[in-house]
Amino acid sequence: MASQSAPTPEKVREELSKCTAYSDGLSINLKDAAVFEEKENLSAAAAKYKRVLRESPGNVVGLLSYRAILLQDPSVAQQLEGKVVEEYVLDVLMATLCDQKVVAPSEKKAAKDWLETWSGSGSPTGMTRLARYLDAIDQDYKGAVKLLMTAAKAENRDALFMLGASYAFGDGVTQNYSEASAWYMRAAKHGHAAARNNLAVRYQMGEGMGKDPEAAYGLYLKAADQGYADAQHRVSLCFEEGGGCEQDMAKAVQYAQKAADQGLREAQLRIGVMYKKGEGLESNMNKAEKWIRLAARQGDPDAMYEMAVLYKNGEGVPADWENAVEWYRKSAVSGHIRAQNSLAVCYAIGNGVEVDNEKAMEWYKRASEQGHVKATYNLGCCYINGIGTAENPSEAVYHFRKAAEVGHPAAMFELGLCYKDGKGIKKDKKQAKHWITKAADNNCVEAISFIEDAGCSVM
Secondary structure, eight states: OTGGGSOOHHHHHHHHTTOOSSOHHHHHHHHHHHHHHHTTOHHHHHHHHHHHHHHOTTOHHHHHHHHHHHHHOHHHHHHHTSOHHHHHHHHHHHHHHHOTTTSOHHHHHHHHHHHHHHHHTTOHHHHHHHHHHIIIIIOOHHHHHHHHHHHHTTTOHHHHHHHHHHHHHTSSSOOOHHHHHHHHHHHHHTTOHHHHHHHHHHHHHTSSSOOOHHHHHHHHHHHHHTTOHHHHHHHHHHHHHTSSSOOOHHHHHHHHHHHHHTTOHHHHHHHHHHHHHTSSSOOOHHHHHHHHHHHHHTTOHHHHHHHHHHHHHTSSSOOOHHHHHHHHHHHHHTTOHHHHHHHHHHHHHTSSSOOOHHHHHHHHHHHHHTTOHHHHHHHHHHHHHTSSSOOOHHHHHHHHHHHHTTTOHHHHHHHHHHHHHTSSSOOOHHHHHHHHHHHHHTTOHHHHHHHHHHGGGOO
16 A cells, blocks of 8 residues: 555656755755665665655655655665654654645555554554554544553553653643653653653643752753753753752753754754853854844744844844844744834834834734733823824723833823823822822933923922
């Protein structure tokens, strides 16, 4: 069944000829693989294609070629890592999860048929792989848990880990952090790196067990030394903050760099910020821009915001408001509240875009709804002045109060003026004096000037 869908060498080479968008490293590996295949050195070709898949999991050419070779000659699969079926299924799943366009419904069915046969043979690994398919592709969480429970009886560490995740997220079972921790602990005892990392998170957060920073640090370190990128990032934070261990900035940088080199976007951003601020690394804006951009290209909202700031300030790149706006927009769409407010300001004053008060209003609203205090104040100013919307003093008062009550001095002043003039709310001299005085006490220049001009009465 599977061999019928394997591409011919001619098809592989045809697809290979279309590869123009890959990085130099990927192109070299693909071309090397094709040469090995041409010489009928399938083992070497498969190794090269596997490297392509590690570096670019959704790579269609690498996926099809690797599957074709493994299915043509199962002995090659055994030379590499064993089970041809396991490799085939993992590749199909990888491609499916990375890009739904990569695998057609018929291919998904083929993958599931393989898995069901493998699982039905009584193999705990087969059951675990089928459970992964049911969870990720079919969203049959209960069916996945049932299989995992059976596989876990054989102490299959992947099954133990996946059960921990099921309980942590409430997929197919009632969410239960204590149960999640128990399953993670069993998997961790078998050396499962991701389980060690997730168990460490439970210890750090105190979810399902008492908080224990030292235990968390120890588990992060073990998983980090196994090469698990997220654990490398997290143990780096432990070293930086002294969480469960002595502070050691050199080790913080060392582990953050390891995670960044593996492509973990959070770590790439941290390395970039370290270079930007000169914390742990010598300040270098070119290197800061390089690492921040790598994280931003992976869609990290904080990194995209930082890229906007770099373009805004001309740090590591030429100052360019249009590029700044584009990165603010990408970050804002991802939900970054500071980017949403900054994008609104750009629309309000015309930095990098034409002035568009309605769009400014839209982005102020989004940021305000997420709790951005300055955006809430700015929204109040829009309502009181009819900018980007019809004048609405009562809405202005609502937003000024919301910002004032969490300490925004200018909002305190504007709220005081609304009470003074009876705009959007009933006149109240006592409340007017309260808010204007409080604004002045919080160093609001306008409030201080107002009080000086008004004399002792404030009004």
